Amino acid sequence: MEIELRLVPENKRRPVPELKNLIFGRLFTEHMFVMEYDCNRGWHSARIEPYGAITLDPAAIVLHYAQTIFEGLKAYFGVDGKIRLFRPWENMRRLNRSAERLCMPKIDEDFVLEAIKKLILIDRAWIPREKGAALYIRPFMFGTEPSLGVKPSHSYLLIVILSPVSAYYQEGFNPVKIYVTDEFVRAAPGGTGEVKAGGNYAASLKAAEVAKSKGYTQVLWLDAVERRYVEEVGTMNIFFYFEDELVTPALSGSILPGITRDSVIKLARHWGLPVSERRVSIEEVIEGAASGRLKECFGTGTAAVISPVGVLCYQGQEYLINRGETGPLARRLFDELTAIQYGEKEDPFGWTVVLG
Numbered sequence: 001m002e003i004e005l006r007l008v009p010e011n012k013r014r015p016v017p018e019l020k021n022l023i024f025g026r027l028f029t030e031h032m033f034v035m036e037y038d039c040n041r042g043w044h045s046a047r048i049e050p051y052g053a054i055t056l057d058p059a060a061i062v063l064h065y066a067q068t069i070f071e072g073l074k075a076y077f078g079v080d081g082k083i084r085l086f087r088p089w090e091n092m093r094r095l096n097r098s099a100e101r102l103c104m105p106k107i108d109e110d111f112v113l114e115a116i117k118k119l120i121l122i123d124r125a126w127i128p129r130e131k132g133a134a135l136y137i138r139p140f141m142f143g144t145e146p147s148l149g150v151k152p153s154h155s156y157l158l159i160v161i162l163s164p165v166s167a168y169y170q171e172g173f174n175p176v177k178i179y180v181t182d183e184f185v186r187a188a189p190g191g192t193g194e195v196k197a198g199g200n201y202a203a204s205l206k207a208a209e210v211a212k213s214k215g216y217t218q219v220l221w222l223d224a225v226e227r228r229y230v231e232e233v234g235t236m237n238i239f240f241y242f243e244d245e246l247v248t249p250a251l252s253g254s255i256l257p258g259i260t261r262d263s264v265i266k267l268a269r270h271w272g273l274p275v276s277e278r279r280v281s282i283e284e285v286i287e288g289a290a291s292g293r294l295k296e297c298f299g300t301g302t303a304a305v306i307s308p309v310g311v312l313c314y315q316g317q318e319y320l321i322n323r324g325e326t327g328p329l330a331r332r333l334f335d336e337l338t339a340i341q342y343g344e345k346e347d348p349f350g351w352t353v354v355l356g
């Protein structure tokens, strides 16, 4: 399939604003990639066109039954002037796993990745140059068929939009305060927690609001069955550094398999640190925090890379981790991963893709 280019003429393009102090996900670049699907023609009409509003039938399935999935990755402007993506084929694979779970059509992973690269190169002037800042890439797909029947849509749109984002840590690499909820759950076994389905995030808003109203940044989620085993923190995976073992909850079916999570596991093992993927109970965590056996705790995800956790609140009690400070392992992982992403250090894993 060809990608049709319907670009904004050079002399009509918006001047690129100063890419500083950006609020996450509010500013978008000049163009977007769009591709359509229907049962008869399959994927068709792939094009790069001006960023703008789309029309949808009010009965579009996505608006009623949330048949929608997404991905999130970044393009980094390197210290050598090269643009890099970080393990983007993993995002394409995960998009297809999400599509499969929500009865949506598969995409050609190579084709969509090529389209993303093309789009980024067209809007390359929008990639912030500072270390830590990046161009956030948001591919998403949703059911467009006008039908109030609960069933998989016969037609879909896949769109990719780009948003320049500032460094996540504008005020330093500081730990966050986390609220452990035993009231709400994010995902249950057999549900959609292990894919990036839009509905998961709508369902998580209430718990996040409650946590915020109590003065905490994020929610720590426990398993839906026993409300005992740790699953994730906010929209990040979570790690615990106990004595000399780095632990993260095993992928149970209700945990999102983060690409940053996988990168942290591989990097820590490469450094000779034992890593286990296993069940971690909230009792083990709070006992570890109290005794000092728990040396560090941090979240992992594309947005923050590493997000240190300084305080946990569980059943009305606050527990301090590493005196509420960022630990050396969190810092080392953050420094190493960002150095690879910005081309400052060699990439021994073959994780980066250079554009151009």
Ligand SMILES: *Cc1c(COP(=O)(O)O)cnc(C)c1O
Pocket (backbone or CB within 6 Å): 072, 196, 232, 234, 235, 236, 237, 256, 257, 258, 259, 260, 261, 300, 301, 302, 303
């Ligand atoms: C996207 C996401 C993550 C992190 O995944 P990365 O691939 O590392 O960005 C973790 N948990 C949830 C719930 C997510 O949506």
